[in-house]
Amino acid sequence: MQTKLGILKLDDNSTQFYLDELNKMCSNCSYKTHRANFNEINNLLPNPSKKLTRLVSENIDTLLHLDVNTLLIPNITLHQTIDNLKINAEIIHPLVETVVNLKKEKHTKVVLFGSIYTMQSDYIKSYFKENKIAVQTPLKKEQTLIDDVRKQLFKQTENTDLIAEYNFMVKKYAQNNAVVIACTELSIALQISNRKIFDMARIQIMKAFRLISKRN
Numbered sequence: 101m102q103t104k105l106g107i108l109k110l111d112d113n114s115t116q117f118y119l120d121e122l123n124k125m126c127s128n129c130s131y132k133t134h135r136a137n138f139n140e141i142n143n144l145l146p147n148p149s150k151k152l153t154r155l156v157s158e159n160i161d162t163l164l165h166l167d168v169n170t171l172l173i174p175n176i177t178l179h180q181t182i183d184n185l186k187i188n189a190e191i192i193h194p195l196v197e198t199v200v201n202l203k204k205e206k207h208t209k210v211v212l213f214g215s216i217y218t219m220q221s222d223y224i225k226s227y228f229k230e231n232k233i234a235v236q237t238p239l240k241k242e243q244t245l246i247d248d249v250r251k252q253l254f255k256q257t258e259n260t261d262l263i264a265e266y267n268f269m270v271k272k273y274a275q276n277n278a279v280v281i282a283c284t285e286l287s288i289a290l291q292i293s294n295r296k297i298f299d300m301a302r303i304q305i306m307k308a309f310r311l312i313s314k315r316n
Contacts, residue, residue, distance in 0.1 A: 101169070103169065103170050103311040103312050103314075104132070104167060104168045104169045104170065105129075105130070105131040105132070105168060105170050105171075105172060105308060105311070105312060106131065106132050106133070106134070106163045106164070106166060106168030106170065106171050106172070106189070107119070107131050107132070107133045107171075107172045107173075107174070108133070108134060108136055108159060108160065108163055108171065108172075108173050108174070109133050109134065109135040109136060109138075109174075110136055110138045110141065110173075110174055110175050110178070111138050111142070111174075111175070111254070111284075112138075113253070113254070113256065113284075113285070113288065114174045114175060114284040114285070114288070114301075115174050117174070117284060117287065117288050117301070118172065118174040118284075118301065118304075118305055121301075121302060121305045122172075122305050122308060122309060125305070125306070125309040126309055126312060126313070129309070129312055130312070131168075131172075131312075132163070132166040132167075132168055133163075134159060134162050134163040134166065136155075136159040137155075140155060141155055141156065141159075141178070145177055145178070146177045146180075146215065146217040146218075146221075148180055148181045148184070152181050153181055153184060153185065156178065156181050156182060156185065157185055160182075160185065160187060164187075164188065164189055168189065169189050169190060170189060170190045170191075170192065170308070170311060171187070171189050171190070171191050171192065172192050172304060172305075172308050173191070173192075174284060174301070174304075175284060176194050176214070176218070176282050176283055176284060176300055176301070177215070177217070177218065177283075179191075179193060179194060179195065180223050190311075192304050192307045192308055192311075193304075194282070194300035194301070194303065194304050195224060195227050195228075195300075197300075197303045197304060197307050198280060198298055198300050198303050199227070199228065199231045199233065201298055201303055202233055202278060202280075202298060203231070203233075205278070205295070207233065207278040208232060208233055208234065209233065209234045209235075209236065209277065209278065210228065210233060210234070210235055210236070210277065210278045210279065210280045210298070211235075211236050211237065211238065211273045211277045211278070211279050211280070212224060212225070212235050212236070212237050212280050212282060213238065213246055213270065213273075213279060213280065213281050213282065213283070213286055214246070214250075214281075214282035214283045214286065215247055215250050215283050216243060216244075216247045218282050218283060219237045219238070219243050219246070220237075220243075224280075224282055235280075236277070238269070238273065242269060245262075245265065245266065245269070246266065246269070246286065248262065249262055249263065249266045249285065249286060249289050250283050250285040250286055251285075253285035253286075253288055253289055254285050258289065263289050263291070266286075266289055267289070267290065267291050267292055270290065270292060270297065271292055271294070274294045274296040274297050275296075277296065278296050278297075278298060279294075279296060279297050279298065280298045280300065281297065281298070281299040281300060281301070282300050284301045287299050287300070287301035287302060
């Protein structure tokens with residue numbers, strides 16, 4: 101079946117990152133987009149709720165009406181809500197695809213980088229545990245710095261020293277562990293490449309590219 105890719109446009113920075121990375125791999129990639137009111141959605145994140153579920157469902161329904169059968173959602177946390185929807189399309193899911201990549205490399209333990217909510221909640225940890233992958237998190241003070249990076253990238257107020265410190269921390273943990281980046285702002289700030297670094301956003305994008313290349 102031919103892949104008809106649909107991308108839900110959310111935050112401008114994150115969405116543009118996904119589009120830019122995808123277009124680097126495939127200059128003539130064909131996809132359709134629908135812009136959601138991200139401010140309305142973001143005000144309800146990170147915790148799932150009935151109102152958030154309704155908003156996400158309405159936006160995905162609009163995207164599906166554009167004749168797409170595969171969805172790429174440029175927000176990791178939002179998938180916790182998407183998991184509870186019945187969607188007649190393939191979801192390029194960051195957790196599912198990351199676990200596939202981790203298992204290929206035979207990793208059974210990771211260090212998780214994300215927002216404070218992501219690092220402290222059970223959403224990713226429980227899914228990884230089901231797949232026999234243990235999850236550790238950075239030290240509390242490091243979690244605060246990581247979340248500061250996320251916040252500053254979102255507001256576009258980041259500075260080079262903070263970004264450098266963040267990348268040093270990723271490199272430090274990746275020396276002896278698989279590191280999972282589970283936040284698009286942290287993906288944008290990531291300046292190093294390493295076989296032990298598993299960037300959920302880039303993993304999603306690579307999966308989208310492979311589906312387009314394979315079926316088109």
